[in-house]
Amino acid sequence: GRGDTLYVISDPFDGSLLYKRGVPAFWFTSLAIYDAEGNPIAAAVGDCLTATIDFCDASKAYTARIADDGSLTDVAPIQPSSVTNLSDAHLETYLMKPKFMYPTVDEYRTLFEKVRFILPNGGPAGFCDTAKGRVDIYFAYRQPHIEIFSGVAIAQRAGCIVTLFDGSPLKFDTDINKRYDVLCCATQELHEQVLELIR
Structure with missing residues (x-):
């Protein structure tokens, strides 16, 4: 068979209007994969200006730097702030x-x-x-x-x-x-x- 149904969502270049005007801010690329039941399998958002990427698998989220050869360095888990007010x-x-x-x-x-x-x-x-x-x-x-x-x-x-x-x-x-x-x-x-x- 063809395997399980997957849904892929991508915004190849978020911030394209700023890019077209020469404003070096908020340039991102993103991709996420969901299973047939709508559960996220993985997602990634890359910052085109800083060569960093935030990503997750089915259980945790991480951030990393993207080296010139495309490999990930300085991979670390991420967590939100503790602000309550x-x-x-x-x-x-x-x-x-x-x-x-x-x-x-x-x-x-x-x-x-x-x-x-x-x-x-x-x-x-x-x-x-x-x-x-x-x-x-x-x-x-x-x-x-x-x-x-x-x-x-x-x-x-x-x-x-x-x-x-x-x-x-x-x-x-x-x-x-x-x-x-x-x-x-x-x-x-x-x-x-x-x-x-x-x-």
Whole structure:
């Protein structure tokens, strides 16, 4: 036979608009593999500017440097921060395009005013930033399938709390046209505080 059904999700070049304009920031490539039941098998998000990669298998998440020959060096497990207070939290949410920025800020201003800092990026790298403790919350509002499922497994395997905005579990879906509201937090305490503000 042909073997088991697998789903492969890839964003070959996240940040292409910045690249086209010559802005050396937020250039990533991502790939994830899910089984027929929607369970993540592996995922990887590469940073094209720093030659680093965050990745996971079915149980753990890691980061590494990519050597000139393509091999991985300095491989180390990753884990989210231990921040528990919203006022200390750094939040990431995609705000670079006006069609995302204005609706997001208008609807969630109460939340945004309570955090310490906002990083206006997102996509698969937002999940990695939370998994590594660079930020404490990734607030993925109205994000496409590819932006969620090409990187979320890394945050999940690192120990982040990941749900939809209503607190229900995020489930893999094969509908590539679906958009998602996903909350990814470093700690349960932060997750509960954010849900309380946005419900």
